[in-house]
Amino acid sequence: MNRLPSRRALLLAAAGAAALAPWLPAHSQPKPIRLVVPFPAGGATDLFARALQTRLGEALGATVVIDNKPGAGGSLGSDIVAKAPADGLTLLLATTSTHTIGPALGVKLPYDTVRDFTPVVHVGNAPSVMLVPNASPAHSVKDFIALARAKPGRLNYGSSGNGTIVQLTAELFKAQAGIFVTHIPYKGTALAIPDLVSGNLDVMFDSLPTGMPHVRDKRLRALAVTSLQRSPLAPELPPVADTLPGFESVTWFGLFGPKGLPADVVQRLNTAVNTVIAQPEMRGKLAVLGIDRVGGTPAQLAKTAADELAKWKRIITERKISNE
Known part of the structure; x- marks a missing residue:
């Protein structure tokens, strides 16, 4: 900036x-x-x-x-x-x-x-990073939105608990994308990661330092970051805002x-x-x-x-x- x-x-x-x-x-x-x-x-x-x-x-x-x-x-x-x-x-x-x-x-x-x-x-x-399982058919934010619209109410997302920035980010995403994805709260994102890796969760927003190591290890796929610009920690990832203009969390x-x-x-x-x-x-x-x-x-x-x-x-x- x-x-x-x-x-x-x-x-x-x-x-x-x-x-x-x-x-x-x-x-x-x-x-x-x-x-x-x-x-x-x-x-x-x-x-x-x-x-x-x-x-x-x-x-x-x-x-x-x-x-x-x-x-x-x-x-x-x-x-x-x-x-x-x-x-x-x-x-x-x-x-x-x-x-x-x-x-x-x-x-x-x-x-x-x-x-x-x-x-x-x-x-x-x-910023946070938008993560999906490696087996997910979504390879971009646009893909994920299309998938959620094709399966209304059948996808879910994990969070670090009710009222946390992780939940709020996902709810902001849902509101701007016009999709319905079910919330599954955990006591911290670390506890949710295994379910995301296994495919029991469909998406989660996590911090870059904790989320990206799983991407580097090929356990998860990263779709985007939640800042308005690309992040120095993951410059290869586009902002969610490229698909949903103005999105920022x-x-x-x-x-x-x-x-x-x-x-x-x-x-x-x-x-x-x-x-x-x-x-x-x-x-x-x-x-x-x-x-x-x-x-x-x-x-x-x-x-x-x-x-x-x-x-x-x-x-x-x-x-x-x-x-x-």
Whole structure:
């Protein structure tokens, strides 16, 4: 996405941020910046945060400490940041789960995702991959839609559970394609993979890092990715949007602070993150994680979060989806 400032401008601004960072205490050893990850260590959000950690600290002239606070679908860690002082020392790496799906499902949260946070920057998107068994007659998205229309109600799809991004992606696909495919929920996509390989499931949307190894091993066939553009992790795959214009379903990652974060702090954090994710080394690390960098302004993050919330609320309401 062409949403980032020029590299020279970013480097100059980052140098200023490291030298001037006025929100950090003026001690020889400034206080560390606490980056709260509202999910367990080792998960996708945690790995993303750790990929950013060192370079972001260098850009800010401070130490960035990852603080995993899992629980309650990400709301435990998010609430810690919502109630933290607005001094720029406590930040949240939020995701689609914490700031879109939960609110769209009507989950009762101890905070308001708009009122109680300050958007900083849309860091990246993680698309999914559309998978079918090797024995499937579908070799493209168009083929699968034709197959589903020829067998209404006789095909099924697996998901990682009710109300998850995997189910929502499939339901969005069904709505735009005008097909009916039965939902079979599992406790995680890993448990669904054997049934997909054996042909007991007809299709599933999975993350690129977990889904593509099965494709490389010739156990499954990949038809497309769910981002608007091709993914660096699987550049050979077309987007679903090539067949269903406008189709997009990604897990987005955004950096937020507590409400009331000063504008100069927001700007310096925004510049630092944009600088870091523009670096070739970081682009490579993100590609391995199946994440496409985004960047941009705080306003763009706020718009993304609002647009995603509206989209998933509509699908959840129309398809009568719940997390139970």
